[in-house]
Amino acid sequence: MAAIIAFTRRGAALGRTLADALEATLHVPARFAPEVGAEAYDSLEGWTEKAWAEADALLFVGAAGIAVRAIAPHVRDKFTDPAVVSVDEAGRFVIPLLSGHVGGANELALKVAALTGGQAAVSTATDVNGLFAVDVWARERDMVITDRVLAKEISAALLEGKPVGFVSDFGHPCPAGLTRGLAELGVWVTYRRGEGPFLRTLRLAPKGLILGIGCRRGTPMETIRAAVEEALSGYEAQSVTQVATIDLKQDEPGLLAFCAAHNLPLAVFSAAELEQAEGAFTPSAFVAHITGVDNVCERAAVCAGGTILVPKQAKNGVTVAVAGRKIL
Known part of the structure; x- marks a missing residue:
């Protein structure tokens, strides 16, 4: 406001x-x-x-x-x-x-x-010259600019008339002023980390990753954090927008502390709701005996609106799955 x-x-x-x-x-x-x-x-x-x-x-x-x-x-x-x-x-x-x-x-x-x-x-120079402004484009689409220096380089390159490339994992149309052709410097819209498609690549990360989490009763926040970091390896942590789990864990102190520390909302689903999730999931007889459903983390992430990107990862009594929302 x-x-x-x-x-x-x-x-x-x-x-x-x-x-x-x-x-x-x-x-x-x-x-x-x-x-x-x-x-x-x-x-x-x-x-x-x-x-x-x-x-x-x-x-x-x-x-x-x-x-x-x-x-x-x-x-x-x-x-x-x-x-x-x-x-x-x-x-x-x-x-x-x-x-x-x-x-x-x-x-x-x-x-x-x-x-x-x-x-x-x-x-502002890009506005005065009618050029693509990467920070505006990213803000309007709720994306994270992962490298401020490269963002400035892109604006400078456009002002100098140099080519700036564009690639999107989600099928975004190429913005006016950018190119899908060859370029040393470019923009990559992606959830992923690592080497990009250009010699110097600015990653724009949409806020659309969902963490499905299951854990043993009494699991500390730091144990949950470590499991999440391992599951997110290769993906942009700043893209995470929500955590999902079974309703049996809605009062779990460690999980609530993790969500609070990262300012993430927690979505909870009943076993019956999780059972209705569509897809192929990693089953566990033990989890089914305890919770009434054969998988918590993957099913919860799907119920929260995502498509599984990283299937169930288990570490020290914590299970984590990473899912991504449809961006376009």
Whole structure:
């Protein structure tokens, strides 16, 4: 969610319009907060610190210099900083100040300009030149950029008119400006790790891997982590988006701790639901005796929406299967 701050009554009126249209929060000085139905802020420094930690985007209604000074102590990295946009109180000029691509500031600036009838002052080189922007393309498709240096090299190569290749394991159409022909530098859309199809390959990893996990009662989190790391060998860990298991394990402390540590949701299925999963699975008479179904990890991963990529791997009382969601 975006957080909007305004400093005058005129700015607050524009801020109210933008907040309603963008489903954002509005913050103004206490003396006229009730007039526009906004939240009051105590200090610009305090508001900025809080919004920086909690909001996806910060929109300043006022002079760009105010925004620049407010955010300066917090700026760290284009891949983690929120979008920051400034718009004057008349809505004439909308300036994406920070995180134009990855954070979406350019897109937000264009939305604001459309609402105010103003001009978005987008200045990023690939946009100005109408070229493919790898960070925007990846963000729009919920993919992880695995190498920041190579991402910058790709933008630089395109600006210099050099060929940049493209390969997708999922059948993505080749984006305009890239090539399926020969190139030393290129983009590979894949779940996999390792050597790519180009001399210098930027891997874009979709967030679509599912971990199916089974374990003995009382298995520690670190034991589960080790088993997962081994099963994921050759695949991008940042692509993992969910963990799945049988409902008998929904309160398993080690498993819950693993999910919490990696910010992964846990999907649970009954034995009857797992039994309905379609496919060929690795059976275990012991598991069937304990749980009522012959396989937990593979079946759970399939029930969560994946196709098995790595079949059941067993290590220290933990079983792990890796499945991938359909991307296109």
